[in-house]
Amino acid sequence: MRIQHWQDAGSLLLGVWLVLSPFALGFAGAAVWITMALGLCVILFAVEGFVIPSYLEEWGEILIGLALVAAPWTVGYQPGSATLNSAVSGILVILLAVWELTTDRDFSTWWHDRWHHSAN
Secondary structure (H helix, E strand, O other): OOOOOHHHHHHHHHHHHHHHHHHHHOOOOHHHHHHHHHHHHHHHHHHHHHHOOOOHHHHHHHHHHHHHHHHHHHHHOOOOHHHHHHHHHHHHHHHHHHHHHHHOHHHHHHHHHHHOOOOO
């Protein structure tokens, strides 16, 4: 297991925070379980990035990040720390995933081969 992108390590730490944050910040109700479940998903995608490096897990992290951003308003978290934590963490998950995609050679090659059309 080797870290190819530092963003995977950042995502792993962020996933651990998401699992622990309901207890550290005193969440209640659905916010506890949703935050923990999405945090576990972030951890799994980050570990996959270590074990089987590819650009595909970043797309999963982007979807999880979007779920984290949307959860407070779609599920109805109480305003306060749960909402702020979910939204900020979701944005960070998305940013790390997009950053990794833009710096990943395999993805850049695939993107160029797929979408770059010559003017011929």
